[in-house]
Amino acid sequence: MGIDPGLTRCGLSVVQAGRGRQVIPVAVGVVRTPSDAELAERLLRISRAVGEWMDEYRPDVVAMERIFERGNVSTVMNTAHAVGVMILAAAERNIPVHMYTPSEVKKAISGNGRADKKQMTVMITRILGLSEAPKPADAADALAIAVCHCWRAPLLARTQMALNTAGEKRS
Amino acid sequence: MGIDPGLTRCGLSVVQAGRGRQVIPVAVGVVRTPSDAELAERLLRISRAVGEWMDEYRPDVVAMERIFERGNVSTVMNTAHAVGVMILAAAERNIPVHMYTPSEVKKAISGNGRADKKQMTVMITRILGLSEAPKPADAADALAIAVCHCWRAPLLARTQMALNTAGEKRS
Numbered sequence: 001m002g003i004d005p006g007l008t009r010c011g012l013s014v015v016q017a018g019r020g021r022q023v024i025p026v027a028v029g030v031v032r033t034p035s036d037a038e039l040a041e042r043l044l045r046i047s048r049a050v051g052e053w054m055d056e057y058r059p060d061v062v063a064m065e066r067i068f069e070r071g072n073v074s075t076v077m078n079t080a081h082a083v084g085v086m087i088l089a090a091a092e093r094n095i096p097v098h099m100y101t102p103s104e105v106k107k108a109i110s111g112n113g114r115a116d117k118k119q120m121t122v123m124i125t126r127i128l129g130l131s132e133a134p135k136p137a138d139a140a141d142a143l144a145i146a147v148c149h150c151w152r153a154p155l156l157a158r159t160q161m162a163l164n165t166a167g168e169k170r171s
Numbered sequence: 172m173g174i175d176p177g178l179t180r181c182g183l184s185v186v187q188a189g190r191g192r193q194v195i196p197v198a199v200g201v202v203r204t205p206s207d208a209e210l211a212e213r214l215l216r217i218s219r220a221v222g223e224w225m226d227e228y229r230p231d232v233v234a235m236e237r238i239f240e241r242g243n244v245s246t247v248m249n250t251a252h253a254v255g256v257m258i259l260a261a262a263e264r265n266i267p268v269h270m271y272t273p274s275e276v277k278k279a280i281s282g283n284g285r286a287d288k289k290q291m292t293v294m295i296t297r298i299l300g301l302s303e304a305p306k307p308a309d310a311a312d313a314l315a316i317a318v319c320h321c322w323r324a325p326l327l328a329r330t331q332m333a334l335n336t337a338g339e340k341r342s
Contacts, residue, residue: 040262047259067248077238077251084252085259088218091211 001059001095002146003050003086004138005067007042007078008035010086011142012050014057015128017150025128027057028139039081047085054093062090063149065141066099098156100148105141108148120144172230172266173317174221174257175309176238178213178249179206181257182313183221185228186299188321196299198228199310210252218256225264233261234320236312237270269327271319276312279319291315 004011014026031049033042054062064086067079090097103113110123117137124144125133134140175182185197202220204213225233235257238250261268274284281294288308295315296304305311 040258040268043255043259044262047263080248080251081255081258084214084255087211087252088214088256088259091215092218097211 001053001057001062002142002144002149003062003064004141004145005064005079005083005086006138007033007039007046007075007082009136009138010046010050010082011136011138011140012053013139013142013146014053014059015143015146015150017153021127021151023128023147023150025130025143027053028134028143029053030136030138039078042078043081043085046082047089050086051089051093054089054095059095061149061153062086062095062097063145064097064099065105065145066101068101098149098153100145100152104152105144105148108151109144172224172228172233173313173315173320174233174235175312175316176235176250176254176257177309178204178210178217178253180307180309181217181221181253182307182309182311183224184310184313184317185224185230186314186317186321188324192298192322194299194318194321196301196314198224199305199314200224201307201309210249214252214256217253218260221257222260222264225260225266230266232320232324233257233266233268234316235268235270236276236316237272239272269320269324271316271323275323276315276319279322280315 002013002015010031012031013028016024016026018024031046033045064083067076067083087097106115106120107113109115109127110119112119115123121133121140124140124147127147128143134143173184173186181202183202184199187195187197189195202217204216235254238247238254258268277286277291278284280286280298281290283290292304292311295311295318298318299314305314
């Protein structure tokens with residue numbers, strides 16, 4: 001499951017990793033919360049919506065975009081609150097969470113850590129064999145994060161196995 | 172209930188508002204999470220501990236310190252994730268949440284928005300009639316936030332009532 005976190009718009013996606021670099025899209029969507037609602041109400045809505053997705057699709061892992069302290073302070077804080085709530089939803093279901101920076105996602109998908117939105121959308125549409133570009137942008141981003149994890153997970157697993165083996169040898 | 176939010180240490184307090192400016196301390200404590208644990212595990216622990224306090228003491232309202240984008244970026248982000256999780260815990264129990272800036276709390280308690288930790292501890296010990304200063308600092312801060320809300324709530328209620336009356340007159 002891929003999540004492009006946000007309080008006003010949160011992109012959600014589910015993909016299935018296939019053989020090699022094949023990735024099959026399963027679901028994509030956007031959860032919105034009204035910007036005039038109270039923060040508590042908005043976090044509750046995000047929590048419930050993300051929890052429902054997790055209960056319905058039972059993902060093996062959640063990949064989420066890591067947020068940075070740039071742009072509007074209150075937007076960054078709101079997104080950070082939403083991220084906390086979504087990590088909690090995964091933790092309550094024993095689903096591991098992996099975080100990727102925007103440039104890690106861009107690099108994994110397009111080979112370029114500074115790819116723009118248009119390039120990313122073209123690549124993700126091609127990779128997933130979609131007949132048209134996913135909309136809105138948050139949905140496309142959520143798919144890109146999920147694909148990024150599918151492609152990086154085997155490497156992460158090998159690295160972890162190597163670290164574990166090294167640890168066992170030491171102890 | 173007063174909360175001084177943090178991921179490593181989170182101060183929690185419960186007070187009972189009495190007549191006038193009287194405030195009676197009910198409970199105070201600190202929830203800690205190990206800094207070497209995964210973020211998801213830490214947020215889960217915070218969520219459960221704060222939820223247990225809310226279920227045990229059934230507070231009418233939660234007052235929390237508003238965090239600012241200062242200091243170490245990853246500390247601020249971790250605190251913001253924890254804040255999201257705690258606001259959610261309140262929202263799931265229909266408990267309203269009020270946020271106060273550190274200077275609002277300092278001003279309410281000591282009359283000085285720039286009071287230092289020592290002054291704040293002396294004041295909160297005196298206000299609550301404690302035989303000794305509450306420790307650690309996060310616990311004292313959680314009490315200060317709760318007292319701040321007790322003293323400001325009547326004013327907030329009057330302001331809200333005035334706004335509602337004005338709204339009714341307009342409509």
